[in-house]
Amino acid sequence: MRVTRIASPNNEPTVAVNPLDENTIVSSYNADLVPLGLARSTNGGKTFDNRILPIPKGFEVASDPVLDSGFPVGHTRKGFFLLGGLAFNGSGEDGTIYVQRSVDNGKTFSAPIVVNRGFGERISNDKPNVAVDKSAASPFIGNAYISYTRFFDNGRGSVIFFHRSTDGGRTWSKPVRISEVRVGFPFVQGSSIGIGLSGEVFAAWIDYNGDRSSIRVRRSDDGGVTFGPDVSAAAITPIQDPLPVPGWDFRVLTFANVRADTSGNFPGAVYAVWDDLSEGSANVLLARSVDNGATWSDPIRVNDSRLGTQNFFSAAAVSPHTGTVNVIYYTNRRSGKRIDVYLARSRDGGRSFERNLRITDKSFNPNADPTFGTPSTFIGDYITTAFKGESDLSVWTDTRTGRQEIFSGRAKRK
16 A cells, blocks of 8 residues: 655655554655655555644754554543654754654644754764553553664764653653763664563663674663663674665664563563674564563574575564564565565564565565665665554555655565
8 A cells, every 4th residue: 555645755654553443543754855744544544644744943854753652641532643753954963852742643743842952963863763651551551752862972972862751742851871872983873662561661772883783672660760781682793784785775774673562471571673694694683581671582583585685674563462573674585686575473472483474565676766866875764563453564665656655564464
């Protein structure tokens, strides 16, 4: 299903489903190089309406949307959606983290609310990630969380910051530093937030340190007020940028995905997912914890593509009903120079994955849209998946029309 119907290029899509009315789906994406676009469906994803969202006052560009949903806020009975984004000026200056909130099922969104602003190139925030606590057993249900990377001193230093909101995103706490402060190399980037059954908050990120890189995780048991120790979920090998495919020049980044079980079927289960080069080409790996992130298993490979193919831009979701783990990813497994989206599913708490299923019905050429050059240097940095009931619902950037546009789909079962 084509989601976007407004000016392209459209990339970096995110999606969320109303937990009380799964016919209401909201997606956001980078639209036409400058603002964020918003797509909303009230018929379960059969059709989407599109519009442009406002850029925060005092800024020229908005990008990097991230979405989550929650139960109704305040006296409203309608669905709650929280959208995070990045605003900046010029060529990446003043990188500022902001949110917009909807309390009417995604029909309207508030004016942008600044969470933490940047200043020139001296302080520039990047790559937000948001999560809303909707775990039925959580005492912190309704809390909202946001994490991001702060680059400072013209990008020479980096650190991961975290904020919490207890009023549906209207106001935010002061930043909590959850990573080590890095100056020069190594550096930190690509944070992610997951929520556990009892409202545990899991914050993860990538510590880029050459052949000693790792995915790091910290846990909060008090609704994001304080965090426990920094734990290594796995040693990793970040994937090659750009990927070694003739004609591909778009950037690829290794980011963290951390998700936890809220179904109760796999108590204490937490999953870390990332893209890894350790087998000689890009593959999707998963490490699992069964003790709320204290210790972690050896990684397993999620994708069942043949070795030598490139599998990247992984995104994960966990069913709140059954604990099923879904992971989607881009891959060139069908056509060496074209891209498809595949889904891997685990029904045994991340111990193993079933035969992967194709989501796209047509492979696409990442260079079809010349906006970012030929070959293209940018197709976005991520794609997203969510659960709609027990079915997957994924969004990605697709160029089958000759332009970067957002498509949605579900895995095809044979």
